[in-house]
Amino acid sequence: MTRDEKTYKVQSGSAPVGGRTEGTYKAQSERAAAAGVEQGRETHPKRQRTKMVAPPNNYLVPERDALKTPVLECRHLGIDFGGLKAVEDLNLMVGKTEIAGLIGPNGAGKTTVFNLLTKVYQPTRGTILLDGVDTAGMDTARVSREGIARTFQNIRLFDSLTVEDNVKIGLHNQVDCGMWSGIFRMPRYWLSEKEFHDRALELLDVFNMADNANDIAGSLPYGAQRRLEIVRALATGPKLLLLDEPAAGMNPVETEELMDNIVKIRDDFQIAVLLIEHDMDLVMGICEGIVVLNFGKVIAKGTPEEIQANPQVVEAYLGKQD
Amino acid sequence: MDRLKNLSKASRDTLITYAIVIVAFVIMQALASMHAISSSMIGLLVPITAYICLSISLNLVVGISGELSLGHAGFMSVGAFTGLVAAQVLAPAITSGPVRLLVAMLIAGCFAALAGVLVGIPVMRLQGDYLAIVTLAFGEIIKNLLNNLYVGYDGSLHFSMKDTASLGMNGGKVLINGPQGAVGIEKLSSFIAGFLLVLFTLFVVTNLVNSRSGRAIMAVRDNRIAAESVGIDTTKYRLMAFVVAAALAGMAGALYAMNFSSIVPKKFDFNTSILILVFVVLGGMGNIRGGIISAALLTILPEKLRFIGDFRMLIYAIVLIAVMLFSNNAQVRMAIDGLRGRLSRKDDDEALGDAIEGGDAQ
C-alpha cells in the first residue's frame, strides 16, 4: 500500500491529531535536559569527573509530534554565493504533522532555504534529514521522490497543458507505466491511465477544481494557478509540503479560504507544511511554530505569540525603535 | 457515436490525423493507378512519405520536447546506410522484398537509436542554442565520418576508413564507397511501404505523447524546474524523446535510400536537417498534423516550380520568409484573428489556424 492510499483513508475517520496545539513547545528540551544530568560513578580512576548535560537543543515541534521522527531536520545548514553567506548555520526542525512558518524581511534568504531543501542549490555546509534520511548527494527529482514537494514564489505550472495533465504529472512517480507500455498501449497503459485520471480528479476536488480539469493551466486566473500548484505538489505524495508565499496576490476572502485549505490538507493527508508568507494574518493564524530569518540567520523561533512579542523580530521588520 | 463524443480532444485530433493520412494515401494510389499524375510526381511519393516521417519524428524533439535539433539528417543517414548494408547482406537469407525492407528498416532504426543515445548523452547536458549548435556539429560529424566510410561484403563485412583497397576483399561487392556513397541499390521501397511507415511513426509519436512518458516530456519542455520539483528525471525524458525520434528518422532514412539507385552521404547534410526543421516550424511546433501537411506541400512545391528553373529556390526562400513574417508579426496576427472571428465555422478554421500559428501538442 502506498503512502498516498493510506493518507486518503484517513479522511473519513476522525482525525486524532488535527487542530492546533499551542503551549508546551519547550517540553522536549526540558525533558531531555532532565535526563542528561546523571552522575558518573567513580569506577575508573583515570577518567575525569565530567558533568554530562544535554546540549542546548532549541528545536521546537508540536507536542503531539515530539516522539515521532521529525519530518525535517536541518543542522548547521548554510550556503555561500561567492563571498556572500546567503544562509548561515540554519537549525530547524519540523514535526511530522506541524504547520510551520518561515518568515523574514525581503532578501532574508527564505526562498534560498527552500531551494536548499529541494536541492535546487547544493548546500555548502550542514545536513538535511528528511524523515531521518540524510539527503546529501540527492538531486531535486530524488528529493521529491523522497517526500518533499513545493510550490514556487513565481508560479511555475506546465502552462500549455491542461489542469488535469498538470496533476497527472505530479502523480508521475505514484503510478507506473513504462515507455513501451505507453507506445504499444499494453493493458498496463489503460490501467495506469484510469488510475491517473481518478486520482487526479480526487486531488482536484480538494480545492474544488475538478470542473476546471480540462482548462489550460496557463489560462487560469491567478488564484486558481496558485491552488493548482498546491494540488500538483500534493500529487507527488509528499511528507513535507513547502509553500512559497501561497497567499501572494490573493484577496482577504481567498486568503481565508486558503488558510482553511492548508489546515485541511494537513489533517487529511497527515503531512507537515512549511510555508513562507508575508501575510501575517495567515502566518499567525495557522502556523504552530515560526522561524524568523534575517540576513540568512535565524533570529527567533517560537509560537506566534512569542514571535509577535520578540523585540528582535520587530526590529528586523521595522528597524530599530528609539 | 457516443464513444466518439466522449473521446478527449487529444484522441479526436489524433484520429483526424490518421484519417487525413489514409484518405490522402487512397487518393494518391487511385490517381497513380489511373495514370492521372505525372511520372515526376510518382517519383516523389516515397520521398514525401519519408519526409513526413522525418517531420513527425523531429516534431517529437522540437515541438513536444522543446529542444532545437539541427542534426536530424544525421540520424536519417545512419539509418539510410545501415539499412542499405542490411538489405544487401540479408538478400540471400530473405528473398521477399517487402520483408527484407521491413527487417532492414528495423535494423536501421536500432542503429539510429544507438547513434541517438551516443549523441544524446553529451547533448542533453546542454540547453537552448548551445544544444542546437551541438546537434548541428554532430550532424556534420556523422556526415564527415560517412564520407570516409568504406564497406564491402564478400560473405562477411569489411570496414575501412581509408579506401576500398584497404578493405581486403575477396571478390564480393563494395557497398559503401566513401564520398561516392552507395551505388546499385536494390529499389525495395514503395509507396505502400512509405504509407505504412508514416502510420507507424504517427502511432509511436502520438501514443508516446499521450502517455505518462509523454506528459513528462512536455512537463520538462514547459518548465524544467517545476518538472524536477515533482520528481521527474529531466535528462531521462529529454533523452527518450531524442532517441525515439532518432530511431524513427533512421527508419525513414532507410526507406528514403532504398528508393534510389545511388545515394551519397552529402545528401544528408545541414541543409536537409534545416529542410526537416522548416516542415516542423511551418506546420506549427508540436502540431503533428500541421507538420505532415507542410512536409507534403513543401516537397511538392519545388517540384511544381521546376518550370521556372533557377528561380524556384528563390521563390521557396521568399515563401519561407513571408510565412514566418505573416504568422509571427503581431499586427498581421491580429488581422488574421479578426478574420477568423468573423468566420463562424470555427472548428474547420481551428485546424488551419493551428497549422499557421503553431498551436500546441495535439
Next chain:
Amino acid sequence: MGFITNMINGISLGSVYAIIALGYTMVYGIAKMLNFAHGDVIMVGGYICFIAMNNLGLPPVVAVLLSIVGCTCLGIVVERLAYKPLREAPSLAVLITAIGVSYFLQNTALLVWGADPKAFRSILDLPSIKLFNGQLTVSPISLVTVAACVAIMVGLTLFTTRTKMGKAMRACSEDKGAAQLMGINVNTTISMVFAIGSGLAAIAGVLLCSTYPTLMPTTGSLPGIKAFTAAVIGGIGSIPGAALGGVLLGIIEIFAKAYIGTQLADAIVFAVLIVVLLIRPAGLLGKEIHEKV
C-alpha cells in the same frame, strides 16, 4: 618548417574565422538570434569586391571599401525587412527567417552571378615573402589578415567600452527593456550592430577569397557555420572569446588537414566544439547564466 608554415596558415585562417565570429557574436549578443544568413553576407562581400576589381577595374582599396559599404547596407536592409518585424516572435521563427534569408541571398547570387566558381584575384598583388633560404614562405595576405583581425578586435573593444553607442549596445544586450527606459533607442542600436557585423563579414569575405580564391554562391555557408562554432567555443557574446575561438579553430583545422586528413578535418573541428562545451557549457570566455528559482 612545415610546422611553422601550418601555424601561420592556421592563424591566418583563424583570423578570418575570428572576424566573422565577431560579427556573429555581436548580433547574437544583442538580438539573441542565430543569424544563419551571416555566412552569406561574406559571399556577397566577396562578389562585390570581385566585380569592382575585375569588371569595373577599380583599385583594390576602393573595391574593398565598396564591398564594406555594400554589405553594411545589406545588413541594415535585411534586419529592417526580415528581423525587425519578428522582434517579439519566438526565437525559432526568427531562426527559420534567417535560414530563409540565407537561401534568398544564395539563390539571388546564383541568378546574378551564376553557379560557376569565379577565380578571385587577391587584393594584394605582392610576391610571397621567402625566409630561411626559401624554406619558409609567407604570403603577404596572411600577414594582412592577421593584422586586420587584431586591429578589428582592438577597435571593437574600444568601441564597446569607450563610446556612447558601444555602451548602449552592451546595455541592450543585457536588458532591452531597461535600456529603453534609460532613453536608448533599441531599434537604432540593433541596426547598428547588424551594420557593423555585416561590414566585418565583407572584410572577412575579401580576405577569405584572397587566400582561397574560389568564389561561388555557397562560398560563405561553411565558413559561416565554422565561425559560428568559433564564437560558441569562445563563449558567445564575448568579443575576446570570438577572437580566441576563431584563431583556435583555424589552427586546429589546418593541423587536422595536414596531419590527419582533409576529409576528417571538419569532423575534428566540430568535435572540438563538443568537447569544449561539455567542459565549459558557456564556452571558454563566456559567463554562465543560471535561471533564478
